[in-house]
Amino acid sequence: FIGNLRAEVLLSPGHTLASVTYHIADAAFIHDTFFMPDSGTARADFPGGNAEALWDSLQRILSLPADTRLFTGxxxxxxxxxxxxxxxxxxxxxxxxxVANMDKAQFIAQRKQRDATLPHPELMLMALQVNIRGGVLPDCEDDGRHYLKIPVNRFKG
Structure with missing residues (x-):
């Protein structure tokens, strides 16, 4: 609940592994699953993205009542x-x-084909690094710069 409103969180992977939809009353906040109808859907080639999972997430959103308002990212x-x-x-x-007049196999094939032509966003690496830390940059070091240090294989010792 958010106050007196019943809120449902729907796992909506596909664009990314951790994408979610917040369904509250007659509204759903859909992140980057659908864009506006004339813009299509999110790409599925980001880290953890998957065209098949995106299709399933889109179908789950489309199973909501027809008059549900969808708010895109x-x-x-x-x-x-x-x-x-x-x-x-x-x-x-x-x-x-x-999604209109398209089945799952068509969507997956077309999404993969389209995504293969898209450049990686300029800020992708920066976004991944900051997201790993939950959006919080580490303190500056002596040179005044922030560094993201991630140990590789530090599970032992």
């Missing part, structure tokens, strides 16, 4: 349209080309 504004962040399950089912 960000919008790519195709054709320069105004930024949007809210759609519905119905709009995704009917208008998202990555």
């Amino acid at each position: 960000h919008d790519y504004r195709p054709a320069g349209r105004e930024a949007r962040w809210e759609s519905t399950v119905r709009e995704q089912r009917e208008n998202n080309p990555w």
Whole structure:
């Protein structure tokens, strides 16, 4: 519960291994699973990402009531349209080309093909390093810089 609101956390892997959806009343906060219907879905080639898992997560979101409001993490504004962040399950089912009239095998093949053409985001390495520490940078060292030090094979001794 959040206050008096019943909240459900749905594991929604595919874009990343740890993606989640927060379903609260008639709304779902869907992170980077679906984008706006005219933008499709998240890519599945990030560390821990998986096209098959993403399809399953998308289907779980699409199983919510049709009028459930979906709030996406960000919008790519195709054709320069105004930024949007809210759609519905119905709009995704009917208008998202990555799920409308597509089966699981088609989605997986097309998602993998598309992802293979996309460059890695500029900030990917930095994001991974900071996420490992829960978003908290270590203290600066003598040279005034932050360093992320991760022991490799430190389980013994």
